[in-house]
Amino acid sequence: MNIYLKIMYIAIIISLLQSCQRLDLKPDSSISNDSYWSNEADAESALNGLYLRMRNSFTVHNWMYWFECRTGNISGGLQAGGIQSFINNELTANLNDANWQPFYTVISVANGIIHNVDRINFTQEARKKQIKAQAYFVRAWCYYNLVRLWGEVPIVTQFIDSDDHEQLFPLRSNEDEVFQLIKADIGLADQLSMGDNTAKSSKASRAAILMLKTDIYLWLAKVRGEQAEALSIADQAIDEVLANTTYKLSANYRDVFTQETNPEIIYSIYYDLLENSNQYGSLLAQSRSLVPLAYQNNPIPVGANHVMQFSDLFYTKYRNRTAGDSRAETISQDMQISGTNFRWTNKFMGEMNGNVRVFTSDTRIYRFAEAYLFKAEILAEQGQFTAALKYINMVVKRAYGTDQFYTSVSDKKELETILLDERIIEFAGECKSWFDMIRLGQVFQRVPSLAGREQDKQGNILYFPVHVNSFAVNPNIKQTPGFE
Known part of the structure; x- marks a missing residue:
């Protein structure tokens, strides 16, 4: 069986198992060890299957609801959607998009690779290491997001291939x-x-792994209180990324989102017309049913629905903060037609397939601009304010057209305010802002719906509740305090 047929075989098995899935943490694929893990092609198809699951398990809404909508920078669009609970930070256990299942779907495939790949003899040992490294990367990425979204979560690290496996009903x-x-x-x-x-x-390169490592250890230093040791590890990781000559900042901000092979992109999730053409950018386009025909995709990009847009708060505090910011028109545009304001983004707008827009833009997870801003954040934590501003200025030079937009700061608080402002603008709509606000300690000050609510939900207001489905399929799961 060639590699492409095997990938299709995995996808079919995954689909069949999903349709009859009974257990929240049961793996999507229970491919028999005896019949499957026998040669390098099996490992390669399993790795491709892992990236397929990473893309297809998360709906378009998951990305925005988990990472953007709670910030106050996103509002409802011209058509109603299920966004308001997230905007108001009033989450309940029955919200469809407050479910951790997609992460465990991906984790189960990563566990299968980690557990089985050593059974295969590779002609080049380096390739086996690459495959294992990518599986560990994906599993780390999943658990890193899980713990930040839900706090205590079940840990499943074994390859579950039966209905009575000991890890099938884990505690949090x-x-x-x-x-x-x-x-x-x-x-x-x-x-x-x-x-x-x-x-x-589209694959986890060494640079992508080091970006995630920096991300993790910055969180450990600033949120988890591990301080100097974690910061040192983050610094070492990001310095290697910055020394990698493969990557560079794009001269033009819009090119980062129209060129899938742009050298600024370190890691992205792949979309394609023939595989999956429903990237989350479709939520930030406009509804085909609302835009007059003469303006559809000329200039207003339209999709099947429109349930969210950048908020007026985002415009006031960020997009319109600095006159002449060259990023503004890429981040969002507005057009008045017959008394209706149409607002959309020019990021992630895919391509035209005949007269229909298909949302095939890759989801940018890490890009080189963030490597500079990670370095600035580390330097700020070390008290090196002038050096930190240098790295911020490297990123914003293309936005403001000057080498030294920021010249001095008086203290760490001012520096972190600048850094957070620039991160929110630079990565607008890229699913960074929620965790940025938490990591930089400003979430309760920046988000209007969270003002004065630090003790809400027994201090767990920043977490998601456990979804009701999880209790039905795993009796060992308990609800987060404050959401009972």
């Missing part, structure tokens, strides 16, 4: 235990990827 583990697993996984990914110069953005 405390955050310390989850972060220990995350550190172990990203550490193994780092170790296994040493010397790997692969730079394909």
